[in-house]
Amino acid sequence: MTVRWIRAALAGAATLALGLTGCGGDQPAATDGGGPVTVFAAASLTGSFTKLGKDFEAAHPGTTVTFNFAGSSALATQITQGAPADVFAAASPATMKIVTDAGDAAGDPVTLVRNQLVIAVPKGNPQRVGGLADLGRPGVKVALCAEQVPCGAAAKTALGAAGVRLTPATLEQDVKGALAKVKLGEVDAALVYRTDVRVAAGELDAVEFPESAQAINDYPIVVLKHAGNPERARAFVEYVRSDAGRAVLTAAGFQAPQSQ
The missing domain is CATH 3.40.190.10 (Periplasmic binding protein-like II)
Incomplete structure (x- = not known):
């Protein structure tokens, strides 16, 4: 029994080692969570963000992106009243300020695009x-x-x-x-x-x-303080700000921020 137990243990260890080696760069997918990401976004972002959400899901297997599109002021009110969301993309700094003043943003918003x-x-x-x-x-x-x-x-x-x-x-x-x-x-x-x-x-x-x-509007975006999936939320923000994300947004007619 002792010899069999030792052999089984060694075989299990070898299998585990091979599994870890085989995963290589794919292993972080287990640590960065996957799962759902909820994005509250200005109604004018509907078309472009819907496409970006599908692209993000394809690039991050195991992730699902759910959107709530509406007027920015209504979304800001929902967030400050406790509505569960991971990311907020507003159509103006003034509506974003409602959320930041309430302490519901995780960090400083960044300007994603502009619209005219x-x-x-x-x-x-x-x-x-x-x-x-x-x-x-x-x-x-x-x-x-x-x-x-x-x-x-x-x-x-x-x-x-x-x-x-x-x-x-x-x-x-x-x-x-x-x-x-x-x-x-x-x-x-x-x-x-x-x-x-x-x-x-x-x-x-x-x-x-x-x-x-x-009367050009800047569109700020931020990860929210009480995000249920903060890591994927940050990844989504990074994705929409990437070259691939900007290409979708500019194709829809949005303008790049002044700083770029």
Whole structure:
């Protein structure tokens, strides 16, 4: 029995040694956890982050990425009220500040990309909107984001720079809502991000206007303090900031941060 036990022990040790050798560089996959990552992200990031999430999952087997897309201010409120999330990507520093002021960020946010406003109009631009001044014409119905939403704050800045006053037909809680009003024919135009009109290029046209340069939004991103999967959360942030991530974001129409 003693000899058999010794042989079995030696065989087990040899098998374990071979297993460890065979794993080599793959072994850290067991230590960095895998598992789920929950990302709260601005509605305007929906298309690009959905793709990046799939790419990240493919590059990190065992990881699943779940998104909550909405207006940044609503997301910030959810986070500060205890909603479980690992990463927050906001459409403005002001909405990110809600989270950092509450002590819910793990470290300092970094600027991921920038975005610029355009006027979204139906295909063919039936109202012949050429700039912000045309939005104030009688009979032109306009959708804006609410002021507490980053796209709404940017719109207010741009309209102020142009000296244009208008009463919007509707105020939406995120940029997707404003865009939907144009698609449905409920309004003639909406002030939204360039990236959103690019996604809907088959249905809408984008009218550029010079005042948008004074209302460009920086998009900060941060790992959250109470992240359930902080290691994978950091890996996701690194991935979206990598060359591969930036390629997806710039293809969607986002601009690189000023520092780059």
